[in-house]
Amino acid sequence: IPVDPFDLVIFGGTGDLARRKILPGLFRRYCSGQMPETAQIVGAARSDMDDAGYREMVAEAIREFGGGRACEDGTLDAFLARVGYVAVDAKGEGGWADLKGRLRDDAVRAFYFSVAPSLFGDIAERLQSFGLATPASRIVVEKPFGNDLATAQALNATLARHFDEHQIYRIDHYLGKETVQNLMAVRFGNMLFEPLWNAQYVDHIQITVAETVGVGGRGSYYDKSGAMRDMVQNHLMQLLCLIAMEPPARFEPDAVRDEKLKVIRALDPVDPHHIVRGQYEASAGDGGYREHAENPRSTTESFVALKCHVSNWRWAGTPFYLRTGKRLRARTSEIVVVFKDAPHSIFGAESGRHRNVLAIRLQPNEGMTLDVTIKEPGPGGMRLVDVPLDMTFAKALGPEAADVPDAYERLIMDVIRGNQTLFMRGDEVEAAWAWTDPIIAGWQKRGEVPKPYESGSSGPEDALMLMHRDGRKWRDIR
Numbered sequence: 001i002p003v004d005p006f007d008l009v010i011f012g013g014t015g016d017l018a019r020r021k022i023l024p025g026l027f028r029r030y031c032s033g034q035m036p037e038t039a040q041i042v043g044a045a046r047s048d049m050d051d052a053g054y055r056e057m058v059a060e061a062i063r064e065f066g067g068g069r070a071c072e073d074g075t076l077d078a079f080l081a082r083v084g085y086v087a088v089d090a091k092g093e094g095g096w097a098d099l100k101g102r103l104r105d106d107a108v109r110a111f112y113f114s115v116a117p118s119l120f121g122d123i124a125e126r127l128q129s130f131g132l133a134t135p136a137s138r139i140v141v142e143k144p145f146g147n148d149l150a151t152a153q154a155l156n157a158t159l160a161r162h163f164d165e166h167q168i169y170r171i172d173h174y175l176g177k178e179t180v181q182n183l184m185a186v187r188f189g190n191m192l193f194e195p196l197w198n199a200q201y202v203d204h205i206q207i208t209v210a211e212t213v214g215v216g217g218r219g220s221y222y223d224k225s226g227a228m229r230d231m232v233q234n235h236l237m238q239l240l241c242l243i244a245m246e247p248p249a250r251f252e253p254d255a256v257r258d259e260k261l262k263v264i265r266a267l268d269p270v271d272p273h274h275i276v277r278g279q280y281e282a283s284a285g286d287g288g289y290r291e292h293a294e295n296p297r298s299t300t301e302s303f304v305a306l307k308c309h310v311s312n313w314r315w316a317g318t319p320f321y322l323r324t325g326k327r328l329r330a331r332t333s334e335i336v337v338v339f340k341d342a343p344h345s346i347f348g349a350e351s352g353r354h355r356n357v358l359a360i361r362l363q364p365n366e367g368m369t370l371d372v373t374i375k376e377p378g379p380g381g382m383r384l385v386d387v388p389l390d391m392t393f394a395k396a397l398g399p400e401a402a403d404v405p406d407a408y409e410r411l412i413m414d415v416i417r418g419n420q421t422l423f424m425r426g427d428e429v430e431a432a433w434a435w436t437d438p439i440i441a442g443w444q445k446r447g448e449v450p451k452p453y454e455s456g457s458s459g460p461e462d463a464l465m466l467m468h469r470d471g472r473k474w475r476d477i478r
């Protein structure tokens with residue numbers, strides 16, 4: 001379904017995110033027919049460039065990062081005709097009047113702040129003072145949204161001086177992933193799961209976001225951040241919220257975000273013994289974290305595993321284990337719900353231990369499996385075996401289902417539609433920092449150094465122990 005005509009201004013339009021994600025994403029939406037012919041995209045940045053120069057850059061970015069969706073010949077040229085560029089000075093006067101002249105009164109107006117957060121205030125202020133923003137305009141901001149609670153509050157306050165909360169779209173691109181939304185469909189669209197979705201039936205939940213890449217190229221940003229700020233405070237906590245939240249009354253922005261916020265606020269402080277930090281070592285032919293971060297004494301973590309508790313009626317006593325890291329064995333993001341043992345085995349102790357396990361795989365091979373216990377076929381008596389009911393989308397729904405839109409594509413279209421459901425509200429971001437800040441402060445206070453782990457492994461040994469101690473086991477990263 002095509003969205004309304006829009007003018008989208010991308011501040012930082014020549015930057016990495018614009019080239020890798022935003023522009024190729026818009027192009028793919030154009031190819032799919034969702035972007036109306038009357039849409040307009042304006043890159044805005046410091047560099048002196050004209051429309052033609054920018055179009056060339058955009059074409060190159062699409063060729064490099066466009067991803068294989070087939071588009072008809074000539075589509076790229078038609079898309080580029082919708083693209084323009086204005087050089088603006090974020091801290092001065094230059095370019096703003098020109099930019100204003102490009103915007104139409106009868107189109108949805110959105111401003112994407114794909115720039116360092118230190119510029120958010122300057123740009124927001126100029127959008128108002130030069131008369132570019134209207135009460136219906138939207139702004140889109142990216143992580144890092146602050147570095148801790150205080151900086152996040154300051155950023156929220158800065159934006160709030162110029163825009164209402166309903167105009168602010170804070171992107172967490174994990175919320176745009178197809179399977180993440182499917183998680184809500186599975187929970188709230190089926191009768192089967194929700195009655196069992198609580199501490200009485202769920203033994204524990206695991207959330208793993210494992211990456212094979214290191215921090216090469218982003219070392220200077222990453223070294224000040226670490227896995228806790230870069231991944232846990234946002235992506236993993238958002239996943240935790242969607243798994244743990246109460247059913248919202250409606251699939252509407254504030255109904256969903258109110259429930260997510262309650263989960264964050266119900267999180268207990270984490271016991272320092274329940275967290276493991278790691279840092280990857282050099283591997284054959286490649287440097288370790290410290291070389292990549294160009295900081296030989298860095299104590300920043302490239303891996304975190306932790307156990308936490310959502311202290312409310314639904315989840316009292318069910319631990320949540322979270323784990324994320326760089327340079328691990330495989331690129332896998334998975335949420336695993338491990339149900340409790342059946343209360344009594346009529347088949348006797350020899351039949352072994354069998355549990356239902358629902359694994360929701362975010363990437364790659366998006367889909368779900370549910371381990372179900374059945375009788376092993378054959379005459380060997382009542383031997384039990386666990387087999388997965390496989391709901392890999394590509395298998396169940398055909399190959400087109402595997403060709404899901406990238407998270408950015410979906411989220412940008414949601415901005416144009418004016419739907420904030422998959423965006424973080426200011427209070428959510430602040431609550432998440434309020435939970436992670438004491439953890440990070442504790443590491444600093446105790447002078448903790450992360451445990452080294454081998455590149456291509458599952459992380460430090462201690463992370464395995466975190467679950468072994470509880471008589472549980474991480475699902476393999478594969």
Ligand code: BG6
Binds near residue numbers: 173211230231333
């Ligand atoms: C980003 C982090 O937000 O998410 C990166 O800053 C990380 O460090 C990335 O690599 C992972 O995203 P995805 O979509 O590749 O899982």
